Amino acid sequence: MTIIRNASWLFACRIAGDVLSLLLFVLISRKFGPAGVGVYSYAFAVTGFVFVIGGLGIEEYGLREYARMDPARRSRAMAELFGAQLVMIAAAVVGVGLYLSLTAPSAATLSVMASLGYYQAALALSATLFIPAMGQQHMLGCAFIDLLCRGAAFICTGIAINAWDVPLPQAMLAYPVAGSLLVFLSRRSAVRYSGPFRIIISRDALLRIVAALWSFAAVEVLAQIVARAGVIVLSLEVGAAAAGLYATGLRLIEVGLMPLAYMGVAAYPKMSRLFMEDRSKFQSFGLDFIWAVVAAGVILAWGLYFLAPPLLVPVLGAKYAGTEPVVRLMAALALIEALELGMGRVLFAANLQVLRAVAISLGAVSALVLNMVFTRTLGADGAIAAGVLSFVIINAVYFAGLRRPLGGARLLQAVLLPLVALVLAVSVAWGCRLHGMADGVQAAASVVAFMLAAGAAFWYVHGQRLFPERGG
Numbered sequence: 001m002t003i004i005r006n007a008s009w010l011f012a013c014r015i016a017g018d019v020l021s022l023l024l025f026v027l028i029s030r031k032f033g034p035a036g037v038g039v040y041s042y043a044f045a046v047t048g049f050v051f052v053i054g055g056l057g058i059e060e061y062g063l064r065e066y067a068r069m070d071p072a073r074r075s076r077a078m079a080e081l082f083g084a085q086l087v088m089i090a091a092a093v094v095g096v097g098l099y100l101s102l103t104a105p106s107a108a109t110l111s112v113m114a115s116l117g118y119y120q121a122a123l124a125l126s127a128t129l130f131i132p133a134m135g136q137q138h139m140l141g142c143a144f145i146d147l148l149c150r151g152a153a154f155i156c157t158g159i160a161i162n163a164w165d166v167p168l169p170q171a172m173l174a175y176p177v178a179g180s181l182l183v184f185l186s187r188r189s190a191v192r193y194s195g196p197f198r199i200i201i202s203r204d205a206l207l208r209i210v211a212a213l214w215s216f217a218a219v220e221v222l223a224q225i226v227a228r229a230g231v232i233v234l235s236l237e238v239g240a241a242a243a244g245l246y247a248t249g250l251r252l253i254e255v256g257l258m259p260l261a262y263m264g265v266a267a268y269p270k271m272s273r274l275f276m277e278d279r280s281k282f283q284s285f286g287l288d289f290i291w292a293v294v295a296a297g298v299i300l301a302w303g304l305y306f307l308a309p310p311l312l313v314p315v316l317g318a319k320y321a322g323t324e325p326v327v328r329l330m331a332a333l334a335l336i337e338a339l340e341l342g343m344g345r346v347l348f349a350a351n352l353q354v355l356r357a358v359a360i361s362l363g364a365v366s367a368l369v370l371n372m373v374f375t376r377t378l379g380a381d382g383a384i385a386a387g388v389l390s391f392v393i394i395n396a397v398y399f400a401g402l403r404r405p406l407g408g409a410r411l412l413q414a415v416l417l418p419l420v421a422l423v424l425a426v427s428v429a430w431g432c433r434l435h436g437m438a439d440g441v442q443a444a445a446s447v448v449a450f451m452l453a454a455g456a457a458f459w460y461v462h463g464q465r466l467f468p469e470r471g472g
Contacts, residue, residue: 013143018255020154025251027158028168029316034244036168041247042235043112045228046096051120052224053092058085059127060348061216066135067269068276075195078132083201084209085128089121103236111169115176119153122179126186132193135269145185153178218357219344222364226390229367230383233375245323246380248316249330252308253337256300260293260338264345271349279405286346286406287414294418295454297338301331302425302450306443329384335422336391339415343398350405359397366390421453 029037062081066074096117100110126149130142156174160166191197231250234243267289274282309324347356367390374382402411429446437445 013147015255015258017147017150017154018258020151020158022251022255024154024158024161025248026315027162029244029248029320031161032168034241034248034320037244037247038235038239038241039109039112040168041231041251042243043109043116045224045231045235046099047113047116047120048224048228050089050092050096050117051124053095054085054089054121054124055127058088058124058216059131060219060353061212062128062131063134063268064272064348066131067272074132075198076200078128078190078194079198079200080202080205081131081209082125082128083199084206085125086199087201087206089124093117093121108167108169112172115169115172119175119179122176122183126182129183129186129190131190133189134265136193138193139266141189142186145182145189149178149182149185152181216348216353216357219353219360222357222360225364226360226367226387226394229364229371229390230375230380230387233368233371234380234383237372237376238379242375242379245320245326246383248312248320248323249304249327249333249380249384252304252327253300253330253334256303256334257297257338257341260296260341263292264289264341268345268349271346275349275351275405282349283406283410286349286402287410290342290346290406290411291414291418293338293342294415295421297335297342298418298422298425298450298454300338301335301422302443302447304328304331304334306439306446310439326380326384329381333384333387333391336388336395339395340391340398343395343402346402346406347398350402352401352405355397355401359394359401362397363390363394366393418454421450424453425450 025037025040028040032039058081062078065077069077096113100113105113126146133139133142153175156178157171160171160174161168187197227250231243231247234246267285271282271285271289274285305328309327312320312323312327344356347353367386370386370389371383374386376382378385399411399415406414425446428449429442432442432445
C-alpha cells in the first residue's frame with residue numbers, strides 16, 4: 001500500500017509538472033514552429049549531460065544503498081555522496097563546454113543552453129538531497145517541491161513567451177531562478193530526514209564512490225545518447241525542423257512513460273531489500289512489476305497510434321500538418337522503451353548494474369551508427385528506426401541477464417503474454433481497416449481485444465499459480 005501511495009503522489013505531482021511542461025512545449029511550437037522546438041530540444045539534449053554526468057548514477061545507487069544501510073552510517077554517507085557530486089558536476093560543465101567550443105552554436109542557442117545547464121545541475125543536486133526522504137518512504141514532500149519549482153520555471157517562461165512576446169533565450173532565464181529555489185528546498189528536506197547538512201570532499205571518498213558508481217553512471221550517460229541520438233544527429237545533419245518533429249514524438253513518449261518511471265521509483269526501495277532478504281518474494285515482485293510495465297507500454301503505444309495524431313494540428317498548430325505518420329511510427333519506440341524501463345529497474349535492484357551498463361553501451365553505439373546511416377536519407381523516420389533497433393539490442397541483453405534471478409520461463413511469460421495480447425489487438429484493428437471501418441472503430445475494437453486477451457493471460461498466470469505466491 002505504501003508503494004501504491006508513494007507512486008500515486010509521485011505520479012500526480014510529476015504529471016502535473018509535465019502537463020505544464022507540455023503546455024510550454026505547445027507554446028514554443030505555436031510561437032516559433034518546428035525550428036524553435038528544434039533549438040529548445042537540442043539544448044535540452046546537450047545540457048541533459050550536465051544532469052546525467054553530474055548525477056553520475058548517484059540517485060539510483062544512493063537510494064538502493066540508503067534503504068539497506070544502518071541508520072548510524074547514513075549521515076556521513078550522504079555528506080560524502082554530495083561532496084563527490086559537486087566534483088562531478090564541475091566535470092560535466094567542463095565537458096559540455098568543450099562540446100560547445102567544437103560545435104560553435106549560435107548565440108541564441110548558447111543562451112538557452114546556459115539557462116538549461118544551470119537548471120539541469122540543480123535537478124541533479126536536488127535528486128541527491130532527496131535521497132534521505134525517499135529512502136525512508138517519505139516521498140510526498142519531494143514530489144511537491146519538485147512540482148513547485150519545475151512548475152514555476154514552465155509557467156514563468158510560458159507567460160514571457162505568450163503574453164510579452166519575449167524571445168526564447170530571455171524567457172528561459174526563469175529556469176536558473178527555479179533551479180536555485182529547488183536546491184534550497186531540497187537541502188531543507190535533507191536536513192530534516194538526515195540531520196545537519198554536511199559536505200565532505202576527500203580523495204579517498206571520491207575514489208570509493210566513483211568505483212561504486214561507474215556502472216550506474218555509464219547507464220545514465222549512455223542512456224542519454226540512446227534517447228537523444230536522433231535529435232542530435234537530425235539537428236547536425238538534417239536541420240532544426242526535422243529534429244523538432246522527431247522531438248515532438250519523443251516528448252509524447254516521455255510524458256507517457258512518466259507513470260511507469262515513478263512506479264519504478266516507488267517500488268525500488270522494497271525491491272532492493274527483497275533481493276537481499278527473500279529471493280522468492282523478489283522474484284514474484286519483479287515479475288509482476290515487469291508484467292505491469294509491459295502492459296502499460298502497450299496502452300501507451302495504442303494512444304500514440306490512435307489518439308495523438310488527430311490532436312497534432314489543433315494543439316501544436318498548422319505547421320504540424322502532414323506529420324501524423326511520423327508520430328504513429330513512434331508507437332513502436334514507446335513500447336520498446338517501456339520494456340527497457342521495467343527490466344532495467346529490476347536489474348538495478350538485483351545488483352546487475354554492470355550488465356545494464358554493458359547493454360546500454362551496445363545500444364548507444366548502435367544508436368549513433370544507425371542514426372548516421374538512416375537519418376540522412378529517411379529523416380525522422382530513420383531516427384525512429386534507429387531508436388527501435390537500438391532498444392531491441394538493449395532489451396535482448398536485459399532478458400538474458402534476468403533469466404537467472406527471475407527464472408527464464410516465468411520471465412518469458414511476463415514479457416510475451418502482454419505482447420501476444422498486443423498482436424491480437426493489432427490484428428483486430430487491421431481487420432477493421434480492411435473492411436473500411438473508421439479510425440475510431442479500429443481504436444475501440446483493438447482496445448477491447450487487448451483488454452480481454454491481457455485479462456485472460458493475467459488470470460491464467462496467477463490463477464494457475466505459475467508465479468510464486470507474492471509476499472506483502
